[in-house]
Each structure stands twice: as structure tokens, then as C-alpha cells.
Amino acid sequence: MTYDLLVNGKKYVVDVDGDIPLLWVLRDTIGLTGTKFGCGIAMCGACTVQVDGVPVRSCVVPVAEAAAKPITTIEAIGETAEGARVQKAWLDIDVVQCGYCQSGQIMSATAFLAANPSPTDEDIDAVMAGNICRCGTYPRIRAAIKLAAAGR
Amino acid sequence: MAVHDKLTLPVSRRHFLIGASLTGAGLVIGLQPSPSSAAAEAFEPNAFIRIPADGKVVFVMPSVEMGQGIYTSVAMLLAEELEVSLDQVELEHAPADPTRYANPLLGDQITGGSIAIRAVYEPMRKAGAAARIMLVNAAARGWGVGPETCSAEAGHVVHAASGRRAAYGSLIQAAAAEAVPQEMPLKPASSFKLIGHSVRRLDSPEKVNGTAKFGIDARPEGVSYAAIAICPHFGGKLRAVEDGPARAVKGVKQVVRIEDAVAVVADNTGAARKGLAALAIEWEPGPNGTLSLLDLEKRAEEAIGGNALTHINEGDVAKAATEHGPALEFVYRLPILTHSAMEPMNCTLHVRSDGCDVWVGTQVMGRAREAVADVTGLPLEKVVVHNHLLGGGFGRRLDVDGIILAAKIANQVDGPVKVTWSREEDIRHDCYRYLNYSKVTATLGADGMPVSWRHRVIGPAVMARWLPAFTRDGIDLDIMAGAETPYAIPNKYTDFVRHEAPEGMLTGNWRGVGATRNLPAIEGGIDELAHAAGVDPLEYRRRLLQHKPRLLAALDLAAEKAGWATALPAGKGRGIALSEDFGSFAAMISEVSVGEDGSLKTERIICAVDCGQVINPDTVEAQIQSGIIYGLSAALYGRITVQNGAVVEGNFDDSPVLRINETPKIEVHIVPSSEAPGGIGEVGTPGVAPSLLNAIFVATGKRLRSLPIDHNELRRA
Amino acid sequence: MIKRIFAIPLVAVLAATGIVAGMGSLQSNAETSDGGALKSVSDFEAIADTSARSKAIFEEASRVMTHPRCINCHPATRSPTQGEDMHPHVPLMNASESSLGPAGLVCSTCHGAENRPVVGSRMKSIPGNSHWSLAPASMAWQGLTVGEICRQVKDTSRNGNRSLADLIRHMGEDHLVGWAWHPGEGRSAPPGSQETFAALIDAWVSTGAECPD
The missing domain is CATH 1.10.150.120 ([2Fe-2S]-binding domain)
Structure with a gap:
């Protein structure tokens, strides 16, 4: 399934499973590698991005949840x-x-x-x-x- | 490592001379070996400076940057003598090439042991000076003036009398034709513009805006992403794997099996991880399949009485012990520790029939290349290692196990593949700091001062596999680091019982190396002696350190800053730990409070350090803070347990590390010194645990000798 | 009935984490998980005395309220506990005035509107609910006896100004309360179901909402 992502003001269409964590879509699919992988279970905060202005641990946020909401990463903060x-x-x-x-x-x-x-x-x-x-x-x-x- | 300066190195720095050549890129000046000195080939630092016709001066970094600030410090050394300002400089990772970039004191292209500055303090300045001399000579020749009438400043040669200036970039052709200087007089410390002054790190801007590239950020064209499951049992193997459901996961391309691991390759790491979770894997537990931590601890306990190799034998300990008994005896026990660098292990490779590219952050560039050549069967020169920033090293990236594993997987994958370990794999397949026990036996004279000190160290001989040159007659010299103490004790005897982890459990170097292994027993031990003698632990140490002026000065400074003389209320305590290692001298004083319920709060930690000539004072402060927090994490939480031959812990939930809300006030005080520079990256770590144990004793009257600190033992109610 | 006390000793360093808590001597509330299925209202018909029946029914209902899924977010301090052993939440969380955590580290920084499965970890999912938050300070249950919890639940000055009828509705319909029976992989659920629990609360109210001593 495809999802529309709005990252740093730019629109991306990604074709991944909806349960794939946002982190990997940002890093691997889109190529914004400033957001880091540290633990995968929201324990370390290395993957923090802002969705709708709220900081979230992108390693546990399914991409489907983040779709269509404004996402800000370190590259644009x-x-x-x-x-x-x-x-x-x-x-x-x-x-x-x-x-x-x-x-x-x-x-x-x-x-x-x-x-x-x-x-x-x-x-x-x-x-x-x-x-x-x-x-x-x-x-x-x-x-x-x-x-x-x-x-x- | 800890005392690598004690290594007998085959080559002295005198064997280097300076050579120059003009490459397409510009003037390359480096330290090259004398053709007459065959031995120098193994220590050939070279090509650290590249000056293009325009743009910034490029410094090529022989050590890797893992947070310790070495890129900035080395750039300061080069820039100091080259006479460029740091904003005129661009940094470049050195390629894997030990013939040019080996650390002269280690003999290999290794970043570790807090030894970079000690090794390159002079060579880097000489490299800068040689380049400057040639540029000045070239400009002077062009202007028809004597070079002694010219000077260099901010990337220009200046002839003050005529007001002429030439940018370095305009001189590169002429400079390449200049003779290589044989003498490179270096600035006296009084003329330093950079060295000794705090400058901002050169790698900060890219690290605050997300553009810094770590190994895990490599994205070569066409890269696939792999997640990996390694046999959880040490020494175990892969028996079988059912991969149907994994292959059905969207984005999964391939399932790769190797002897002791399975990897799922996909078009993003998330899909690979999802696929990996869908695998049904059957492991062959192997010979260690029933081992538990209790078994390992029992074995270590038995090893205390095992065959010991004598390391140091000064005076006559046996005689002193019989004359002055009874002996005080205590055993300190240290747990298994992980490194838990923030960047989990990863490596990206593109294996082709004609060569291989490797993108990784590693502390051992040369070994990384050799390892990949071994796995792929490619000639060494066909393996290109692209180094990256390291998201923490701490000794974890001194081993190439992860690179080997990734290479085995990449061997089976078409196109580049990035293998990223989960945090769980990272914790369960570390090169662990293994169980380390110390048995200390000491006797006191009539005045309460120690007459004999016997210290038996029980632990693995990491150096036997990792750096055999740092062993002697079967003794790992790193694990013995400082076992004899810095104290004036007339009779000393230290010995080593080699006690290895079970086969298949990799053990390695951990921040602070030998010193972190021995300091709890030494500094806890000397504290025990002081209390047994009824002497204030500060005063006790002072009496025993009259022959160690630098350590003594650090101790006095720390004691003053800690307010040692002022009494603390009940339930609070201060404890001292001294360390003399890495060419530096540190005195640490921890202040703790312990509640009736055993709750422990580290109130503050004061460290006074004499690391000789300081390059970047701000980095010294940062590294001591860093080392202390790393040591505090371990002292409070560090402990790996084993069940069924596998590590139990897996992530920051069950293998916690210190967080900001647990971080005490930390004060760093630098003892001014013009002595040769010492290391700093590891200096802050070893003293933390013993100073805490000593402070806890004062606060509670309980003497803990095992780590991590067990709060249950601190309950007074 | 035995008076149950849910005491959480404040372990060592404030943010003592899972492993530390595990090594410590947290008193477990084993009764809540080992007590078998949640009894239904009819199981209490044999108790003739209405007041005694009311108390017994609340005792039974309290097995749900004191289950880790519920009581972890009714802590004695303004920091939640977590896990079956009710260790301090990692990382240390402060409710802040909103009960949603301070800006920068709000509950929703990690907890979503639904449970989020995670792969590759011992932790199988991150629990979540659209109303994920800490109970107000007035509703702190940890450290209280069942009787004390009961009196707190009835006290409109401490229960969010809920009438007894509101309580029945809240326990029976609230989405966050209901989450406890759907806690995500890797977590135990309290006994019974939200329906049986709500029925107990209803019966407790209709028998006079008497509190155990």
C-alpha cells in the first residue's frame, strides 16, 4: 500500500507495509539519515522526530499513523x-x-x-x-x- | 592500551622523514619512512595535509572520530605549525592503509587506548611545520627574498618588509619543487595559538543538523537492507530455518543463511526486521547450551586458586607477610559488561568478483580491510574501506566480528547490502568485558602503613588474541595495568591467572581497559587499608605518594575542590580513587548519600586531572565528564547475565544505562602541565566505581567489593 | 478477607529500571493475578447481609483495579510504574500538570492510540490508547488498602466529581479502562472482562457501595 508522507514540508509517496516503523521509511526509503536507530523499542530517543509538532519515537510509530501529518526531522528543525x-x-x-x-x-x-x-x-x-x-x-x-x- | 607506552616498539619516531609530492589533488605532505629504514615501513604515517589551489586545506585524519574529539585535536596540531586557522580547514577520513596511517605507538591503524595524541603530538606538528617551511621557501624564492624574512599566517606567506602576501593555494606548484626540510623546529609552547586553548569541535555543525554520516548512514546506490539473527548460544550454530512467512513480507528479497546466523534482506530495514521476526529458526545450542552466569562465576571463583604467572615481584612479600601479619585479604569481583554504543553494530558491503567496497565506522581500519579480504577471498588491494564517523566506540569497534559477519552475508547478495544489528543482537553478541576478579592480600606495619601488597588478577588474556605484542611470557600486560599500585609499598607481588570466557563468547577491550579492571581492587583496597589503620584515606594516600608528585598534585587539587576537610552529615560520604594510566594522572572524589532504604544518590563527582600539555581544554573537560558517566553507568547497572549459554539482557529496558536525571554534578579541574601530553578518552572511567565504593563505605559502613552496586546491600533498616 | 496492601518500596536510585527493580524486593501483588477468573455478581448472592455483600463485591472488583494494567497508572507518586512487577517506568516519567507528561516527553511520544507491535525485542508491543495518561494525583491507588481505594473511588472530591452512576458508566464504557483487557502482546490482562467488571461495580453501587475495612 502507498502512503503520502509530508516530511519537512515535502511530499513523499512511499510503498511499504503500514506497520513498518516511520524510522525506516525516513532513513531507507526517503534517505533522511539524520534520524537514528538506537533501540527499536522507544527506550533511547535516538529516533525522535516531530509529528504534528509532538516529539515521537519514530522506531515505534507505524508509517500508517504518520501518513498525511506534518513530520519534521533533524534535517529541517x-x-x-x-x-x-x-x-x-x-x-x-x-x-x-x-x-x-x-x-x-x-x-x-x-x-x-x-x-x-x-x-x-x-x-x-x-x-x-x-x-x-x-x-x-x-x-x-x-x-x-x-x-x-x-x-x- | 593502558600502558602501551611501555611497549617496546620496533621503530622510533626519529626514523621518519618528510617527503612531498605533487598529486592531482595538490600538494601532499606527510611523514614518510626513510628508504634506509626498513623497519619504519610498519609505521608510515603519511599524507595528512592536502592543499588545493583554492578552497580549504584538507587534513586527513589518521585516527577515527568516535566522540573523543581527536579530529579537532589533530587538526589543531597540524594547523598550529602550518599556520592556518581552523575555519580554513576541511577534514577527511583516512583510507584503510596502515602503511601510511598506522598509529606509531601501536604499529597498526588503530584508534584506541587513549593513545592517539601521545603518538602524534610531535609527528603532526612536524607535518604541519614541514609544509609551512616549503611554502615559505617557495614564496621567498619567487619574491627573491630570504625565507627568514618571511613569515606565515592564516594560510598565507607574508613578506612584511614589502607588504607582499601569497595565499598557500597560489604556491603549491612552487612548494612541491622545494627541498624537503630535514629540520623542523617546532614552536615553543609559549607561542601556541591553538594548542592549549579551547576551540570548538570541527565536527559539531554536521552533528547538530543531521548531516553527519555514520557507518549506519551509508547508502550506496542500489543498497539493500539486512536484519540479522545470530545464534544466541555462544558457540552454537544454525540448525534449520523456515523462511516462507518471511519471504511473504512486502519488500523482502532474500533470506541468507550462514553457519551461525540468518539474515533477511529487504528494500528497507523495517521490512527486513519484520521478515526476520517471521522466521522460524532452530538453533543448535552447541557446547555451552546449558551454561548460566552462576556456572561462569563459579569457574571464575575456582580460578582464583588456579595457576598464576608472576608479573611483578619487588622485595619479599612472603617474608614481609610473615613478619607483619595478620594479612588483610579481600576479593573484588567485576561483572560481565557490554559496550552498548548508541550506534548499533552495522556494516555495508558491496562484494563483486573484482573487488569490494566496505562502508563502516571502525576503530581498526587496517584489520577491517584484512577481514573482508579474508572472507571474500579478494586481494587486499581490491578491498576499499570507506571509514565513517563512529556512533561510539568504547572498544566495541576494536573488533571486526561484525564486519566479518556482514561480509559473509554480503558474499551471498547481489549489489550492496547494509547489515544492521538490532540492539538485542548488539547486546547479546558483544566483545564483552569479561568477569574480572582481583584478590588482594596486604600486611600493615606497626605504623599502619602497608608493608606488602599482593594482587592476583583473574581474567581473560584479551591481548593474547588482540595485540600479542602486548603480552609477556603468557601474561596479558593490559589486564595487569597498574596492579602493583602507584603507592610506595616496599614489597609487591602481582600475578595473573588466565581465565577465559567459554568458547564462542567474544571478550575484548572496554573503555578504560586494564585500569577499569584493577582500580576497584587497588583503590578500594588501599582505602580498606587506610580504614584498618585508622588513618584518613586522603592522608594515607598522601603518605604513600611522596614519590609521585603529579599524582599527588592531582589528589590535593581534587581534595581541595571537593572540600575533603569539611565533614558530611550521616548517610553521606566521600571516596577517593586515583589513577595513573594512559600517560595521565587523575584524582577522583565521589560524594554519595545513601538512604535508610538503600537508595543511593551520587551527589557529585570531582576529578582533577594532569594530562600533560593540553591540546583542547574543552575536550579534556568533555572527555572526563564522558568517562565518568560511562563508568557510573557500569558501576550502577552494568551486569550481563547468562542462561542456556546465551545472554539474557537485550535492550535498554533490562540493560539500563545512565540517563540525564541520574547524572550527578561533575566538576573537572585540569592541573596545568607542560609535560608530554597524556591520553584523556579513558581517564575518567576507571576511578568512578572505586571512588563510589569508598564513598559508600563512609556513608554506610558497608564495604562493597562487587559490581554493580547492589542497593539491597545498602539497606540499613 | 485479608487486607491487601500494595506497597511499592521506592527502589534505590529514583529511576531504578527494570533490572534493578527485578533484583530488588518489590512486593508483588500476586493475589491479583493468581486469583482465578473474576467472579460474577451472582457468585455473591449467598451473602445475605447487603453491606457484607457490597464489600465482598468491591473486594472482587478491586482485583481488576489493583492489577498492574490498571494500577501502574495510579501510582503513589506522579510517576507511573510499568510491567507485571510494577517497576518505575523507564524512562522516568513525570505526569506534569496535564497528566500527559511534560512537553518534549509526553505519553504520546512513545504510546500511540493503539498498542504498537514491535519486532525483535523481548518487549512485544508498546501499549497504547487514545486516552493514554496518568490518573490524577487524587486517584493514587498504589500503597492503599482495598478499603482506602474504595473510599477514594466514592469520594467526589477525589474521583473526578463522579457520581456512583458515573462510576458505573466509567468502569463499563471508558476506552482506557477497557484497554486493560486488550493490553497487547507480552502483557497480562486483569481477570474477567470489562463487562463483568462493570457489572460488579453496578452491583456494588446497588448494594450501597459499601467499602471494605
């Missing part, structure tokens, strides 16, 4: 005001190490900041607990989110 601010803060603090989880971190942080303009450490932890980083960039993620909030 910089076009939003929050996304750009978060990316800039990530650069200013030099958050990244291996970088693999950072697409997901930024997608979560962006949705978070849009709703919470002045987060505390506790607020940050409550949201970012969903995104694992094995390099341990957590202290800098906290700092960068605060910087992004301050730069509003």
Missing part, C-alpha cells in the same frame, strides 16, 4: 525558531561527542523549549530522561538547553 536556537546553543556549548544521539536530543529539546521557555535543571531532566547518550553529554545538554532558553 533548524528552520523553526526554537530549533535554530537549540542548534546554536549546542554549538556554543559544544555538546556533541560521537554525535549519534544528538539528532534525537535536539528534537526533544526543541519541543520542550517551545513549551517551557525557562526550564530548571529538574524540568530539563524530566524531559531529557527519554534520550540516552552513551558519551555522557548530559551535563552539557543541561547547559545548552538553559543557554537556548536564555537566548530567547
Whole structure:
């Protein structure tokens, strides 16, 4: 069956089973590889994208559920005001190490900041607990989110 | 690895000289071996700089980037002497070619052991200097002025007296004709513009906008996608597989069987995974099919009394022990650990009759190429490895098992195929940090200070297979790293009992390598001695470290920053762990609070580190933070269990790692130093567990000697 | 009847995860899963005393309410538990004011309108429902006795201002309540069905909605 996807403002028609997770359609079928595979069970957050502005774990979202809704991935999050601010803060603090989880971190942080303009450490932890980083960039993620909030 | 600087290496860096050639791409300058030095061929770093006529200067990276910041640091070294600014630079992965890109201290194209900077600190600067000298000479010759009247800055040669400037790109033809300098005086540290100053990572921009390419992101034209099921039982085989339902899944193209695995190939990974789940697979459990973790632990326990090989024998431990008994004796037990890098294992290959391309992120470029040549039967030169960024290494990508497996599958597939492991496969088929036990026996003198220290290390000899040069008379030198302690103890004896995992269970290197194996016993042990002697653990260590000024300075700094002298309320404690490894010196102090119910909170961790000349201070801080969090994950959660010869855990639900909400405050303090640079990527990890154990003892009076930390043992109620 | 207490010791580090909880000494609520089929209203006809019958019926109905599928989202804190062993949810979730999780990590970041099958994992599916959310703080059941749960359920100041009739409707028709009997592969369902459960609630109300001690 074919599904119409609206990814980063662009329309794609994909011919896959409806239960295939959105992640693989984005990465393999469409070729947007910025969204990462980490666990496949919504445990690590590496695959986070936004559907209708809500961050979701694309590794468990069936493509059929995401069809026809606006999907934003890391490749286009910089076009939003929050996304750009978060990316800039990530650069200013030099958050990244291996970088693999950072697409997901930024997608979560962006949705978070849009709703919470002045987060505390506790607020940050409550949201970012969903995104694992094995390099341990957590202290800098906290700092960068605060910087992004301050730069509003 | 940990003490690779102790390796007797066949070639010294003096054997390198600089050569230059003009290629189609521009001026290539690198360190090439002297033709008269045959031995140098194995350590031939070469071609690190490419200057095109216009555009950015290209630096080719001999080490791989897995988060440790090496791309930025190496670029700083090259740029410092080449006199270019970092925004004029573009980075390129080196191809698999150990003859040009081997790490001079490891003798192979390997990134690991926190040894890159130690190996290339001088060669990279010389490579930059040689290029600059030739460019300056070329410009001076063209202008008819003495080269000594010219200088280089920001990618230009400048003749200040006449105000003339020439961009490097305009000089490449002339520079290629210049003689290769034999002397490359390097800047004194006081003139460094980059080295020692925090600069932003060069790989950050692409990592925040999704364009960074990891191995898993390779998409060669016409690629298919494979999901794989590997026999869950170590040493087991594939018996039979019913693949009808899998083939019926939309997008599935092929089911590939190899000796110990099945792969489903499809037009996207999701379909491949769905197809894989539809397979009915029958495994032959093999010789380990009934093994459980209890069996493995029992075997390790028995090995404590097994045949031991003497490693270090200083003084007379036996005599000291009889004169000063009774001995204090304790056994520290470390669990099986996974690496769990965020990027699951993957490898993309295109095997053709006339050659093979491999797209992967690996810490062992040369070995990756050899492995694929072996599997495919192709000549080495027909195998091209395209390296990528690594989504974490931690030692996992020091092994090529995943590349071999992928190559066996790709051998049966037409066109390129990307093999992506599930997280479950990644956890169940790791190159594990295997069970590691330490038995320490010590005696104290009348003053409470240690007179004898005996440390028996029980664990696998990973180096025997992985880097045999780092063994001696059957002893794995890595697993013994630092077993003798840095402390002034007159009688020391260390020995090694080789105790391997069951056949088929791969064991390997894990961040912090030997130091993470031994530090719990050493730093936990010395703490036990201090408490037995009734001496403050800081003071106890200080007395034993008067011959170790750098370690002592780090300890004093950490103690000051931690406020060691200020008392903590009941239920809280601070613990110290020191490490001297990777050419660096670190003092870590953890502060914990333990609730009546056994709940443990790591309040903060302070680390003071002397890693010699710092290249990028911001990277030092980041790597210590990183190492600490990696170590904390392991100390709190790291534990693999085995049932029926198979690993039980499979994902982050049952094999948890530290999350941001569990992350304590971490403070990193750098001890200023002009000594030779030390490693930093692994320095933060080893001290975490012992400093926590020591802090827990202060908080609760309970001495834990097994990891991970068991909260049940911390209950006081 | 034995007074059942559903105590969840706060395990170690706040976000103690599955394996840690598994190693810990979580008190299981085995009674809820081992008690056999859910009795129907007629099974209580023998109890002559109306008040006693009412209490007994609620006891029976509470086997559903205290089943992990239900009580995991009626936690003592504002963080859900999960799994048959009711370990703290991984990752740590905070209900936030909305009971839907904080922006950036809302329930629907992982939980869909329906259960989502996953492949290749021990976890066979991610549970989901269009109303997936944490029960309000006033409806915290974990740590309460059955009697305490009963009094909470009846208390309009704590039950979302529901009348007894509303309760019958809620238990019998609510889609999220009904999810418990369709929890997705890899999860146990509470005993009985939503219909038998609702019938018990109905009978409990009509017998005076008496609460066990």
C-alpha cells in the first residue's frame, strides 16, 4: 500500500507495509539519515522526530499513523525558531561527542523549549530522561538547553 | 592500551622523514619512512595535509572520530605549525592503509587506548611545520627574498618588509619543487595559538543538523537492507530455518543463511526486521547450551586458586607477610559488561568478483580491510574501506566480528547490502568485558602503613588474541595495568591467572581497559587499608605518594575542590580513587548519600586531572565528564547475565544505562602541565566505581567489593 | 478477607529500571493475578447481609483495579510504574500538570492510540490508547488498602466529581479502562472482562457501595 508522507514540508509517496516503523521509511526509503536507530523499542530517543509538532519515537510509530501529518526531522528543525536556537546553543556549548544521539536530543529539546521557555535543571531532566547518550553529554545538554532558553 | 607506552616498539619516531609530492589533488605532505629504514615501513604515517589551489586545506585524519574529539585535536596540531586557522580547514577520513596511517605507538591503524595524541603530538606538528617551511621557501624564492624574512599566517606567506602576501593555494606548484626540510623546529609552547586553548569541535555543525554520516548512514546506490539473527548460544550454530512467512513480507528479497546466523534482506530495514521476526529458526545450542552466569562465576571463583604467572615481584612479600601479619585479604569481583554504543553494530558491503567496497565506522581500519579480504577471498588491494564517523566506540569497534559477519552475508547478495544489528543482537553478541576478579592480600606495619601488597588478577588474556605484542611470557600486560599500585609499598607481588570466557563468547577491550579492571581492587583496597589503620584515606594516600608528585598534585587539587576537610552529615560520604594510566594522572572524589532504604544518590563527582600539555581544554573537560558517566553507568547497572549459554539482557529496558536525571554534578579541574601530553578518552572511567565504593563505605559502613552496586546491600533498616 | 496492601518500596536510585527493580524486593501483588477468573455478581448472592455483600463485591472488583494494567497508572507518586512487577517506568516519567507528561516527553511520544507491535525485542508491543495518561494525583491507588481505594473511588472530591452512576458508566464504557483487557502482546490482562467488571461495580453501587475495612 502507498502512503503520502509530508516530511519537512515535502511530499513523499512511499510503498511499504503500514506497520513498518516511520524510522525506516525516513532513513531507507526517503534517505533522511539524520534520524537514528538506537533501540527499536522507544527506550533511547535516538529516533525522535516531530509529528504534528509532538516529539515521537519514530522506531515505534507505524508509517500508517504518520501518513498525511506534518513530520519534521533533524534535517529541517533548524528552520523553526526554537530549533535554530537549540542548534546554536549546542554549538556554543559544544555538546556533541560521537554525535549519534544528538539528532534525537535536539528534537526533544526543541519541543520542550517551545513549551517551557525557562526550564530548571529538574524540568530539563524530566524531559531529557527519554534520550540516552552513551558519551555522557548530559551535563552539557543541561547547559545548552538553559543557554537556548536564555537566548530567547 | 593502558600502558602501551611501555611497549617496546620496533621503530622510533626519529626514523621518519618528510617527503612531498605533487598529486592531482595538490600538494601532499606527510611523514614518510626513510628508504634506509626498513623497519619504519610498519609505521608510515603519511599524507595528512592536502592543499588545493583554492578552497580549504584538507587534513586527513589518521585516527577515527568516535566522540573523543581527536579530529579537532589533530587538526589543531597540524594547523598550529602550518599556520592556518581552523575555519580554513576541511577534514577527511583516512583510507584503510596502515602503511601510511598506522598509529606509531601501536604499529597498526588503530584508534584506541587513549593513545592517539601521545603518538602524534610531535609527528603532526612536524607535518604541519614541514609544509609551512616549503611554502615559505617557495614564496621567498619567487619574491627573491630570504625565507627568514618571511613569515606565515592564516594560510598565507607574508613578506612584511614589502607588504607582499601569497595565499598557500597560489604556491603549491612552487612548494612541491622545494627541498624537503630535514629540520623542523617546532614552536615553543609559549607561542601556541591553538594548542592549549579551547576551540570548538570541527565536527559539531554536521552533528547538530543531521548531516553527519555514520557507518549506519551509508547508502550506496542500489543498497539493500539486512536484519540479522545470530545464534544466541555462544558457540552454537544454525540448525534449520523456515523462511516462507518471511519471504511473504512486502519488500523482502532474500533470506541468507550462514553457519551461525540468518539474515533477511529487504528494500528497507523495517521490512527486513519484520521478515526476520517471521522466521522460524532452530538453533543448535552447541557446547555451552546449558551454561548460566552462576556456572561462569563459579569457574571464575575456582580460578582464583588456579595457576598464576608472576608479573611483578619487588622485595619479599612472603617474608614481609610473615613478619607483619595478620594479612588483610579481600576479593573484588567485576561483572560481565557490554559496550552498548548508541550506534548499533552495522556494516555495508558491496562484494563483486573484482573487488569490494566496505562502508563502516571502525576503530581498526587496517584489520577491517584484512577481514573482508579474508572472507571474500579478494586481494587486499581490491578491498576499499570507506571509514565513517563512529556512533561510539568504547572498544566495541576494536573488533571486526561484525564486519566479518556482514561480509559473509554480503558474499551471498547481489549489489550492496547494509547489515544492521538490532540492539538485542548488539547486546547479546558483544566483545564483552569479561568477569574480572582481583584478590588482594596486604600486611600493615606497626605504623599502619602497608608493608606488602599482593594482587592476583583473574581474567581473560584479551591481548593474547588482540595485540600479542602486548603480552609477556603468557601474561596479558593490559589486564595487569597498574596492579602493583602507584603507592610506595616496599614489597609487591602481582600475578595473573588466565581465565577465559567459554568458547564462542567474544571478550575484548572496554573503555578504560586494564585500569577499569584493577582500580576497584587497588583503590578500594588501599582505602580498606587506610580504614584498618585508622588513618584518613586522603592522608594515607598522601603518605604513600611522596614519590609521585603529579599524582599527588592531582589528589590535593581534587581534595581541595571537593572540600575533603569539611565533614558530611550521616548517610553521606566521600571516596577517593586515583589513577595513573594512559600517560595521565587523575584524582577522583565521589560524594554519595545513601538512604535508610538503600537508595543511593551520587551527589557529585570531582576529578582533577594532569594530562600533560593540553591540546583542547574543552575536550579534556568533555572527555572526563564522558568517562565518568560511562563508568557510573557500569558501576550502577552494568551486569550481563547468562542462561542456556546465551545472554539474557537485550535492550535498554533490562540493560539500563545512565540517563540525564541520574547524572550527578561533575566538576573537572585540569592541573596545568607542560609535560608530554597524556591520553584523556579513558581517564575518567576507571576511578568512578572505586571512588563510589569508598564513598559508600563512609556513608554506610558497608564495604562493597562487587559490581554493580547492589542497593539491597545498602539497606540499613 | 485479608487486607491487601500494595506497597511499592521506592527502589534505590529514583529511576531504578527494570533490572534493578527485578533484583530488588518489590512486593508483588500476586493475589491479583493468581486469583482465578473474576467472579460474577451472582457468585455473591449467598451473602445475605447487603453491606457484607457490597464489600465482598468491591473486594472482587478491586482485583481488576489493583492489577498492574490498571494500577501502574495510579501510582503513589506522579510517576507511573510499568510491567507485571510494577517497576518505575523507564524512562522516568513525570505526569506534569496535564497528566500527559511534560512537553518534549509526553505519553504520546512513545504510546500511540493503539498498542504498537514491535519486532525483535523481548518487549512485544508498546501499549497504547487514545486516552493514554496518568490518573490524577487524587486517584493514587498504589500503597492503599482495598478499603482506602474504595473510599477514594466514592469520594467526589477525589474521583473526578463522579457520581456512583458515573462510576458505573466509567468502569463499563471508558476506552482506557477497557484497554486493560486488550493490553497487547507480552502483557497480562486483569481477570474477567470489562463487562463483568462493570457489572460488579453496578452491583456494588446497588448494594450501597459499601467499602471494605
